[in-house]
Ligand SMILES: Nc1ncnc2c1ncn2[C@@H]1O[C@H](COP(=O)(O)OP(=O)(O)OP(=O)(O)O)[C@@H](O)[C@H]1O
């Protein structure tokens with residue numbers, strides 16, 4: 528078999544565009560998922576009546592569904608709810624945020640619970656309100672404790688964004704596939720995609736390990 | 746200044762942790778609360794600033810009832826300092842930020858005012874050279890002095906101490922007690938849960954002895970150490986003084 532990797536630089540523009548889409552989706556889903564996830568976690572920790580139960584049901588619901596199903600649903604649902612067509616990107620982003628928030632919320636909840644109750648008491652004792660105590664004292668410590676797990680979840684999310692091929696979005700994997708089919712270079716392109724995903728995720732997880740070691744020593 | 750009236754508190758349905766506790770602390774008075782482990786001392790002191798809610802009775806601090814619906818508990822807490830057994834400094838902030846945060850977030854002081862106050866208080870507890878360190882870089886005694894400074898930064902009308910020295914190595918106890926003695930000397934109203942009987946003898950106006958959630962004895966400190974009335978207090982004293 529003769530392999531010709533020159534197909535990669537020849538199509539670099541398309542591939543870079545795809546990678547941009549993958550990164551953008553990952554980044555926006557992380558930010559949105561964290562915000563919504565923190566909010567859900569706080570509702571449950573503060574035992575806000577009714578809303579805490581709704582948050583719990585939400586988390587259990589989304590954690591029981593395969594991601595690909597959520598992506599499909601939202602692809603059809605979001606335009607229906609909005610009453611107008613929205614781009615595939617928007618509906619997929621909403622799907623990722625809703626889905627990731629369920630996982631982030633559980634991670635963040637564990638993080639908050641890992642901060643000693645004495646810290647909340649000390650913050651309240653100097654007159655801070657519940658929310659001031661949470662945002663200034665408890666959450667910063669919770670996020671620090673949870674950083675490695677949150678990052679690991681982000682790496683999984685980065686890989687999961689490749690599922691967007693089902694709704695025809697051109698992420699990195701889809702771009703590579705287009706090139707592969709058009710130029711009949713399937714082996715080269717899929718090798719290349721595998722190497723890129725591996726190198727990025729492996730490097731990131733090494734970084735997480737380093738961070739964990741650093742935190743353990745503090 | 747602080748008045749507790751027939752305070753009752755339950756944990757769950759079956760366990761009554763405070764039984765009909767009544768107590769008065771006048772302005773400038775120093776009260777030491779002691780008693781066996783589990784007798785309810787920490788719970789009692791935490792009810793004073795509403796950190797632990799009560800089931801019946803009332804607590805009035807500087808004329809304001811903590812059970813009244815109209816009372817702003819956050820505001821009230823900002824006027825009562827509290828020092829914990831385990832210091833509870835905020836580990837993600839340096840010493841100065843620990844002392845400034847309440848001033849800025851709660852009292853609305855400017856950064857300059859807050860940092861001036863923090864510097865003055867650090868000088869007072871003899872920790873000026875540690876201003877930019879993090880709590881984990883300090884000894885227990887130093888951390889507890891920062892915690893006292895954090896409380897004082899709010900210019901409280903009273904200070905509550907829950908076993909401030911019992912997590913400390915013996916050689917660090919005095920540096921914390923010295924700060925407390927000088928505070929008492931300046932006329933600070935103080936409620937102190939402690940087993941440091943030397944401190945109690947020296948600065949306490951009254952000693953309150955608790956057992957099984959009850960205030961068994963509330964006596965002038967000389968009387969308490971001279972001739973405790975209840976058998977339980979006698980027993981407790983002989984154990985703690987002879988160990
Ligand atoms: N949140 C809680 N829920 C249920 N029981 C509690 C709670 N906090 C404390 N208790 C119980 O209430 C009793 C009194 O506790 P408290 O901490 O007030 O005692 P203490 O006199 O301060 O004891 P120590 O000297 O050990 O600090 C103990 O039996 C304790 O187990």
Ligand SMILES: [Mg+2]
Nearest residue numbers: 786787788908
């Ligand atoms: Mg206690």
